[in-house]
Amino acid sequence: MEKIRQLPKRYVITAIVALLILLIYFVGAFYFKSHFLPRSYAGPVEISQMTPQQATETVEQNLESKTLIFNENENNIGYIEMNQIGMSAEVDELMGQAIQNQNGWSWPIAFFNGDKVVNIQDQIQIDENIVAGLVPSLGIKNEEREPTVDAQLVKNANGEISVAEETYGNQVTSDSLAQAIVQSVGTGAGQLNIEDAYVKPTELTESESLIQRADIIEQMKSTSITLEFDGNSVTIPQGQINAWIYLDEDNNPQVDQEAVEEYILSLNEQYAGLFLPRNFNSTYQGEVQVQPGTYGWFIDRYDEAELIVQDIHNGAQVTREPVIGGSGYGMGDYVGEDYVEVDIAYQMMFIYRDGQLVLDTPIVSGIIGAETVPGAYQVWNMEQDTNLVGYNTITEQDYVQPVSYWIAFDDQAQGIHDASWQSSFGGNAYQTAGSLGCINTPPGMMGQVFELVEYGMPVIIF
Incomplete structure (x- = not known):
């Protein structure tokens, strides 16, 4: 009978170690299905190896216990504890989502891959009414500070429209301070430089919307409109068109329709049969001059103004007959046979x-x-x-x-x-x-x- 051959001892040890490593790996993978991986953070708070519930409680306790120091121009101007401004962080849902998104099978390399940070700034809430009172308590007097002004289109005294660059001021509002506090707390900073809370312009010189509006104005200024009526040809002067362009409350270019209507009225007073005396061959007196009344043709100042406004918005290059109203158009002084x-x-x-x-x-x-x-x-x-x-x-x-x-x-x-x-x-x-x-x-x-x-x-x- 042959003797059973035994494996070398080193092979046995290697197999046992491999099985042990594999066991540890699977146990770890199972563990990190419900616990955060190593080097995991919720904002500035480490939540490694915590369950979502533990992480939520830790984050809330950590943020509420923080103290934030305010500085301006390298001077300490005050501090506040987060629980004094009603700070809270509703992160339970976020933590549950984060644990589902992590790959528990990768737990061994999590020790070496760098910190994994869950951004919690959107979940941080503070009482803005309290923050509003915090602004003056820090000695911030906005009436003595320079306001921030957005980049915008401006029309000068000569009627020219151009882009005025944004200017950065040093006023602080409750909204801008609240945003700065949330950002500081959300990143773990213990100090807040008030410069970071200065109101920032919402419209910059290079912003796409401002560039588009400036381009629209250039297009509007390129408009060419010639009106041909009753043997007359009138090209609206370019300077007149430019003068009609204005900026509304939202800094968007518009056309002053009432001014266009007044311009059409001036054309009517100069050309329209309704506004001019006419020669008339009377029964007893021969040719007499008849003053204007309600009979005669005219350019419809309202309908035509709408078309001109539309043409300017489109930067149109047009030669056309205007909208005509009234009677006797193209007849000169002749009133017909009835x-x-x-x-x-x-x-x-x-x-x-x-x-x-x-x-x-x-x-x-x-x-x-x-x-x-x-x-x-x-x-x-x-x-x-x-x-x-x-x-x-x-x-x-x-x-x-x-x-x-x-x-x-x-x-x-x-x-x-x-x-x-x-x-x-x-x-x-x-x-x-x-x-x-x-x-x-x-x-x-x-x-x-x-x-x-x-x-x-x-x-x-x-």
Whole structure:
């Protein structure tokens, strides 16, 4: 019978050591499934080999027992204990998450891989009301300190917009001090330099949003707008466009729409038919000059202003016709072939249809002191069997006057209507029995007038 061969003793020892190391490794891996690895920290607090609950309690106790010393310009200006400002650290959930994220199998190399720090600053809370009282108690008087100013766009007296760099001041607010305290405590610092609590600018010269706004302004300033209307061509001056650009409360570039509207009004006063006298070929007097009234074309100052504002925001390069309102655009002084003519000097009214005189009648215009206002108007309202209500500036009494027909043509209560109370029409009747500005018409003619007139028809009075 053969003798059993035994392994060399050194092999046995090696195997036992290997098994022992393996056992220790697995025991360690199991242990570090519920305990933090070596060299683990929660902020400044070491939590190595602690359970999440133990780590939470240790962190809270450590932070609440700390004292923070305040310095400024190398001078000690005060201190405070963290429990005096209601400091707390709600880290239980964070610790539970951190233990799940760690790799327990790597515990042997954790001794050599450097510190593993869990940032707890977001979990640190302090009573901001207490901190607000801490600012003056440290001798900080913000009214005697320089404020911090964000980098921003500024418009100078010449209307030029440029970037003003941020300036760093030395004021301290409760918010900035609270943030500095949290950062100091969260990193384990026992002292806080008040310079770290100075209010910092939120907008820097190189910030993307500021650069974008500056680029937008340059784009807006490159706008070119030419308006072509009624044979005229007007290019809005570049300086005018630049003057309209302003900065709102949030430092964003905007366009002053009211100023644009005023500019359009100035164009209307210079070019628009609504604002200019016109030559008119009258029935009795030949060519006469008629003052502006409510008839005529104009650039719509509101709708067109919106388009111009939009063009400037887009940095547009446009040549276009503006938004036109009113009547008679492109017709010059011509009012068409259908119109009402009132000759105050001759106290006559004429109605033309298709260029032909279809009705003429004597009238009574406004009495001296309440004269009919000459001008180029147009019909905007027509009513039958209605009451004229107003105030008689001659008798200084209110009145209510029934009429069978009413044709309104201006915005000052002037109109054409029958006047059964008049004993005569034409001649000098207006001097003693004139109206308050309306065109009094014989009742026997007013029905025909009402049939011939239509909405929008020009009413030319001179």
